[in-house]
Amino acid sequence: MVTEFGFCNLNPIRFGxxxxxxxxxxxxxxxxxxxGRWGEDxxxxxxxxxxxxxxxxxxxxxxxxxxxxxxxxxxxxxxISGPFAPSTQDASPVQQMMVYVGSPAPAMADxxxxxNHHPRSxxxxxxxxxxxxxxxxxxxxxxxAVTPAGARHGSTTAFAAGxxxxxxxxxxxxxxxxxxxxxxxxxxxxxxxxxxxxxxxSGDALVVRCGWxxxxxxxxxxPGMSLDAVxxxxxxxxxxxxxxIGDAHPDLDPACPxxxxxxxxxxxGLPLIDAAEVDExxxxxxxxxxxAFLLTVAPPRIHGLTGVPVNPLAVF
Numbered sequence: 519m520v521t522e523f524g525f526c527n528l529n530p531i532r533f534g535x536x537x538x539x540x541x542x543x544x545x546x547x548x549x550x551x552x553x554g555r556w557g558e559d560x561x562x563x564x565x566x567x568x569x570x571x572x573x574x575x576x577x578x579x580x581x582x583x584x585x586x587x588x589x590x591x592x593x594x595x596x597x598i599s600g601p602f603a604p605s606t607q608d609a610s611p612v613q614q615m616m617v618y619v620g621s622p623a624p625a626m627a628d629x630x631x632x633x634n635h636h637p638r639s640x641x642x643x644x645x646x647x648x649x650x651x652x653x654x655x656x657x658x659x660x661x662x663a664v665t666p667a668g669a670r671h672g673s674t675t676a677f678a679a680g681x682x683x684x685x686x687x688x689x690x691x692x693x694x695x696x697x698x699x700x701x702x703x704x705x706x707x708x709x710x711x712x713x714x715x716x717x718x719x720s721g722d723a724l725v726v727r728c729g730w731x732x733x734x735x736x737x738x739x740x741p742g743m744s745l746d747a748v749x750x751x752x753x754x755x756x757x758x759x760x761x762x763i764g765d766a767h768p769d770l771d772p773a774c775p776x777x778x779x780x781x782x783x784x785x786x787g788l789p790l791i792d793a794a795e796v797d798e799x800x801x802x803x804x805x806x807x808x809x810a811f812l813l814t815v816a817p818p819r820i821h822g823l824t825g826v827p828v829n830p831l832a833v834f
Contacts, residue, residue: 546651549745550752551785553656560656561676563645563787567757568683572721576684580812580833586802588725588760588794588830589640597631611636611827634825635792642817643783643790646672647824650784668822677789678819683757685813685832686718689800690763691729700741701770702726702763704750714809720755723813725832727796728763742766745777752786758813760791760830791815791830799832806834 556566594614613631618624634641645655646669654663654672663671688710690696707726711717718724728741742765751759759782769775782788803809812833817826 546785549781549785550749552787553785556656558656559671560787561645561672563655563789564755564757565677565681565789567721567755568681569721572683572719572757575719575721576682576812579684579808579810582834584802584834586799586811586832586834588791588796588799588832589828590638590793590795592639592827594630597629607637611639632827634823634827637793639827640791640793640795640829641825642674642677642815642828643779643792643825644669644672644674644677644823645783645787645789648779648783650780653784655784655787664824669824670822672824673821674817674823674826675819675821677815677817680817681723681758681789681813681815683721683723683813684719685723685725685760685811686716687714687725687727687796687799687803687809687811688718689714689727689803689809691727692800692804695729696741696763698741699739699766699770700728701744701746701766702728702741703744703746707747707750716809718754718756721757722755723758723760724751724754724756725794725796725799725813726759726761726763727800728761730762736768739768739770740766742770743778745771745774745781748777748782748786751782751788756788758789758791758815760794760796760813762794762796764790764792791828794830802832802834808834 552563592612593610594612595610597613597615611633615629617627617629619627646664649660652660654660658671663669688707690706690710730740741763743763765776765778778790783790813830814833815828815830817828820826
């Protein structure tokens with residue numbers, strides 16, 4: 519059964535529908551881009567900015583070994599009537615069935631169906647996930663890059679070696695959640711840097727907290743990243759983005775809707791960790807008086823995925 523729902527389109531033959539109707543009116547030539555910067559076959563995007571120096575900078579932040587998970591907890595739904603796609607954002611992204619194995623030794627095993635791109639699951643978006651003008655990063659036609667059988671280019675396979683760099687938390691909700699419909703700008707991010715006495719450097723991962731759950735509510739417009747903030751990420755050399763704030767729903771700027779998923783990911787090649795849990799991280803940072811840490815992410819080595827659930831770890 520194929521089901522379409524608000525946060526994802528599961529029909530594999532409708533790639534063309536993801537093109538012009540989702541790009542807004544902004545001219546792609548005026549947008550920040552890394553197409554061609556690391557070659558026509560590049561599948562790492564801004565992860566290329568994680569140099570040995572950047573990794574060493576991150577490793578230096580791991581002083582005590584204290585760890586904090588950035589993943590939201592998931593309670594699976596029972597898989598009792600065959601695989602199906604979640605019909606609403608409130609449905610669990612994981613369906614699970616326990617299986618008894620009697621040979622060669624008694625044991626219990628799991629069968630699971632996982633919906634990767636789901637607002638209630640912390641997941642890593644690979645570079646083949648988002649489309650701009652019929653292409654995925656770095657300009658590869660989407661029908662060449664992604665097929666119904668899986669992604670040939672821009673899949674999570676490119677991240678199999680794992681991600682490790684310095685992470686910087688910019689807590690925009692230290693004094694309370696951001697206002698409804700607030701568009702985060704470069705000024706907001708720089709003000710947080712100054713307040714926390716930290717500066718993001720090229721190759722660092724950016725983690726942002728807004729104090730809102732990442733569950734769209736049409737009755738209460740959520741805050742979101744602006745194109746101005748995405749341009750700032752490009753200038754600063756952000757290698758990876760994570761947070762409890764992403765693209766606003768509904769759109770804050772009709773001229774450039776979904777700037778993270780329609781500009782940062784397909785144009786800049788910036789991998790995104792959607793729906794991160796950052797409240798505990800913010801509490802630990804405030805307790806320790808420092809907002810830098812070693813951030814590690816180890817995606818499972820499954821070929822052909824445009825995204826996968828992950829458990830990012832901040833190490834202090």
